[in-house]
Amino acid sequence: MAKPYSDDFRQKVMQAIELDGLKKCEASQLFNISRNTINLWFKRQAETGDIKPKQRKTSPQNGKIKDGEKFRTFVKEHGDKTQSEMAQLWEGDISQRTISRALQKIGHTRKKKTYGYIQRDEAKRSAFLAQLKNPINPI
Template sequence: MPAAYSYDLRKKVMEALDEGESGETVAKRFKIGKTTLYEWKKRREKTGDFQSKKPGSVGYNHKITDWNAFTEFANEQGGKTQSEMAKLCGNISRQTIHRALKNIGFT
């Protein structure tokens, strides 16, 4: 993935747009893609700034956060299948139960 454009460049580009220069002309002058330019405009309209997004993935929302309680649950329900344990936990998939059991070393 290429590096993000500098904030200084973004600022100059947005100032040129604010002064009335067309998007196509600004994109050519600063050697950026028109799509990039319009993404910055949209981000500024939405958030009030055109700062780059933070790199990397945001991950996923972990369903199991209390590992002591889950370990106790696993010990109590150890004779059940992962699917049965997932149903007992509520809104958790069998795969999540599998990863959690692996995480606590439950076999």
């Protein structure tokens, strides 16, 4: 989100219009801002008596992992689990994506679990390789 204009800049624009008698469209061209912005400042001044920007509301940082050392030990203990399983095991309400970002931050990488080596049958494998060497129906 864009930063609001500073208070002193707003004051200068408002003074140029009110005290110097500059028109809103001339002030908008002079200060390189839109006329709608000036209208909004006048509206805010009429409503609140001030032209300061509204304070932005920050959302609570519930999904953050604050203790890095604690997270490192947690990863050492539960490194064999998936990220979604780790998110369920971590105290507090965090998402799998938060776990992913935290793992990237500490530089932890891991390979996917593959179970192909358990299902491999050497006899079938050698028979298949022999069949590849001696095709029955050559093209």
